[in-house]
Amino acid sequence: MKQILWFRRDLRVKDSVILHYASGVVLPIFIFDKNILDKLDSDDKRVTFIYKSVLSLKKQLQDIGLDLAIFYDTPINVFEKLKDDFDEVLCSCDFDSYAIKRDKDIEQLLPIRRYYDSYLMHPDDGLKADDTPYKVFTPFYKNLMSLWASDKIEEYKISQNISLEKYGFSYIPTLENLGFTLQKLPEFLYKSANTLISQFLPKLQNYQESRDFFYMDGTSKLATHLRFGLISPKQIFNKIKKYPNSEFFIRELFWREFYNSILYHFPKSEYENFNGKEIVWNEDEEKFKAWCDGQTGVPIIDAAMQHLNNTGQMHNRLRMVVASFLTKNLFLPWKWGEEYFALKLLDYDASANIGSWQWGASTGADSVPYFRVFNPYSQSAKFDKDGLFIKSVLKELKDIEPKLFHKENGVQKDLFVNYPTSIVDIKKSRQEAIEKFKYLN
Numbered sequence: 001m002k003q004i005l006w007f008r009r010d011l012r013v014k015d016s017v018i019l020h021y022a023s024g025v026v027l028p029i030f031i032f033d034k035n036i037l038d039k040l041d042s043d044d045k046r047v048t049f050i051y052k053s054v055l056s057l058k059k060q061l062q063d064i065g066l067d068l069a070i071f072y073d074t075p076i077n078v079f080e081k082l083k084d085d086f087d088e089v090l091c092s093c094d095f096d097s098y099a100i101k102r103d104k105d106i107e108q109l110l111p112i113r114r115y116y117d118s119y120l121m122h123p124d125d126g127l128k129a130d131d132t133p134y135k136v137f138t139p140f141y142k143n144l145m146s147l148w149a150s151d152k153i154e155e156y157k158i159s160q161n162i163s164l165e166k167y168g169f170s171y172i173p174t175l176e177n178l179g180f181t182l183q184k185l186p187e188f189l190y191k192s193a194n195t196l197i198s199q200f201l202p203k204l205q206n207y208q209e210s211r212d213f214f215y216m217d218g219t220s221k222l223a224t225h226l227r228f229g230l231i232s233p234k235q236i237f238n239k240i241k242k243y244p245n246s247e248f249f250i251r252e253l254f255w256r257e258f259y260n261s262i263l264y265h266f267p268k269s270e271y272e273n274f275n276g277k278e279i280v281w282n283e284d285e286e287k288f289k290a291w292c293d294g295q296t297g298v299p300i301i302d303a304a305m306q307h308l309n310n311t312g313q314m315h316n317r318l319r320m321v322v323a324s325f326l327t328k329n330l331f332l333p334w335k336w337g338e339e340y341f342a343l344k345l346l347d348y349d350a351s352a353n354i355g356s357w358q359w360g361a362s363t364g365a366d367s368v369p370y371f372r373v374f375n376p377y378s379q380s381a382k383f384d385k386d387g388l389f390i391k392s393v394l395k396e397l398k399d400i401e402p403k404l405f406h407k408e409n410g411v412q413k414d415l416f417v418n419y420p421t422s423i424v425d426i427k428k429s430r431q432e433a434i435e436k437f438k439y440l441n
Contacts, residue, residue, distance in 0.1 A: 002165075004029055004082060004110070006091040007068070009118055010229035011053045013060040013158065017117040018090040020156035025165050027086065028061055030054050032072040032178055035098070040180075045312050046224075046346055048183040051175055053230055058172075064158065069169035072178055076105055083109045085167075092117050092229075095264045096350040097271075117156070119257055120233045121147065123264035126257070133265040136366045137258050141251065148250060151242050153234045186311060188221040189346070193231035196221050197239050204240070208248040212317050212383060219315070220249070223347035259355030262365045270354055271335065273363035277440045281333040288332055290423050291325070292340055297412070297422035299405045300380035301325050303393040310393075312346035317383055323360030324374035329429040331436070334361035362437060370437035373430045381406035 001024035008030075010016060032054075040047065058068040071078045079089075088111045094100075103112060116122045126144055127133055134140035141148070175182055188196060200220040203210060210218025225231050233253060240246050262269060273279065290296050294305035304318040314322075319341075326337045338357040342348050358364025362372075384390055387402035397411060397419065404410035408426055411419050 001025070001088075002086045003027070004079075004086050004089045006031075006089050007057060008091060008229075009094065009227065010092050010232075011050075011057045012230055012232065013057070013064060015117065015155040015232040015235050016158070017092060017115040017156050019158045019162075021113070021115060022090060022159050022162045024162065026066065026162050027069060027082075027165075027167055027169075028066055029069045029071060029078070029082075029169075030057070031075050031078050032070070032173065034072065034074050035102075037178060037180075040343070042180050043183055044180065045183045045185055046348075047178065047180045048175065049185055049189050049224065049346070050228060051178070051180075053228060055172075066162070066164045069167065070172050071169075072173040075102055076109075079106050079109045086110060088113060090115070094118070094350075095123075095260065095267070097267065100267070117232055117234075118229060119260050120153065120237060120253065121257060123261040126261055133261055134258070135262075137255065138366075140258050140261070141254050144254070144257075148254060152238050155232070155234050155238070186313065186346075189224060193222060193225040193236075194239075196225065197236070201240070201243060204243055204249060205245045207245070211315075223349075227347045227349050256349070256352055258365075260351040262355055263351040266365075269358065269364070270350070273361075274358050274365050275363050275367070277363060279363070279436070279440065282331045284330070284332065287330050287423055288326075288336055290420075291322070291330065291332070291337075295420055296325070296424075297409070297420040298325070298376050298426075299387075299390045299394060299397065299411060300376045300384065303390045307389075307393045308341075308344050312344055314341075314345065317379070319356065320360055321374050321376055321379045323357055324368075325376055327357075327361040328373040328433040329376075329424050329426060331429070331433055334358060334363060370440075371434050373433060375426060375430070377406045377408060377426065 003022055003024060003026045005018045005022055005026050005028040007028060010018070013019060037047065054068070054070060058070070061068050089106065090113050093114045093116050103114070106112060121144070123133070126140060128143070134143065147153070197220070200222070203218050207218055222231070222236060226233065226236065237250065237253060241250055262274070266274060291301070291305065294302040294309065296302055301322055304314060304322050308314045323334070323337055326332050327334050334357045338353055341353055341357070345353070355364060359367040362368055362370040380390065384405070385402065387400070387405045390405050391398045397417065400411055400414060400417065404414065409422055411417060412421055
């Protein structure tokens with residue numbers, strides 16, 4: 001038996017499902033997929049992070065007597081070259097539309113054995129008594145009591161029944177070969193997931209509160225490592241669950257499971273309103289560009305978006321606020337925002353991003369009620385009272401009295417600051433959105 005072990009979003013050796021089930025002669029591979037990379041800007045930080053992670057995986061595999069062949073091509077081209085020398089492909093699952101089509105195409109060339117290790121459980125294992133999927137998070141969470149109440153989930157062990165034949169795939173493309181330039185990454189992306197966990201554990205006690213304050217640095221910073229599989233969700237669960245005050249963090253892991261279940265069982269939700277409502281969104285591309293560029297005239301929105309554009313990061317509270325602003329105040333399509341986040345977020349995960357945007361737009365599973373619209377000024381007053389976050393991003397506002405950030409067009413009253421007038425009336429647009437949604441309900 002000759003197997004291809006196709007690493008994708010599982011860039012690790014420990015708790016690796018494909019290394020666990022491998023048998024016989026294997027060829028581990030990673031493909032820098034041209035279909036994906038060709039759509040990205042040359043300065044995309046994620047490619048630098050993935051590139052260094054792939055080289056690290058190659059070293060980890062060499063340490064256990066294997067190696068990693070690295071390709072820069074479309075998957076179909078790679079497997080056209082390999083199909084005659086191998087019997088099957090082992091890989092982990094993905095459920096977004098591109099991944100599903102990609103795997104179906106490859107399966108025309110070689111049999112694929114798909115496994116599941118990017119999440120804690122397969123979506124088919126979390127169904128209701130009538131074998132239908134949950135559409136509300138709390139009962140979904142409670143249904144998995146045996147899982148979330150446990151202190152440890154069994155991890156995969158590396159098979160001892162595998163060996164490597166040299167196939168001559170020694171070429172390693174450079175970042176420049178891929179069409180990208182080396183980027184300076186945020187400090188936490190140079191740290192291992194285990195180091196981040198060690199630094200996060202003292203914060204567990206205040207996690208529920210501190211994650212909502214921009215200046216308290218209360219998050220785990222594990223999302224990007226988890227997204228690309230440098231650590232598995234089981235490993236995170238096992239390392240953190242045993243500590244006191246971990247339940248709220250573990251609950252967040254299960255939100256990730258919930259949104260993956262929704263995308264798996266309702267694949268059309270990637271592009272369509274989950275609740276089936278036919279909404280006639282505005283399609284004002286000029287206002288959308290202002291939102292993307294952080295030029296809306298609303299300080300907290302502009303700071304959040306400029307911070308995203310500069311760093312690839314956005315705090316969970318900010319994600320909810322900017323999503324509400326886009327879909328309720330500007331009444332622009334949630335899919336526009338979702339696709340923009342997909343281009344920018346370091347930790348972009350399709351199911352979580354789609355689910356969260358549909359939640360914010362009041363079109364998704366267990367979504368925020370349509371009449372709940374985040375007031376950006378109230379949010380900044382509560383979570384950035386002294387304007388520390390806003391001033392750290394919008395340098396031109398560093399001398400502004402903080403209370404002006406929390407009043408509509410308050411900053412614009414300062415004659416010495418050139419700051420755009422808000423592109424929308426918050427109170428009026430909120431009411432208009434509520435009326436439009438009320439008509440649909």
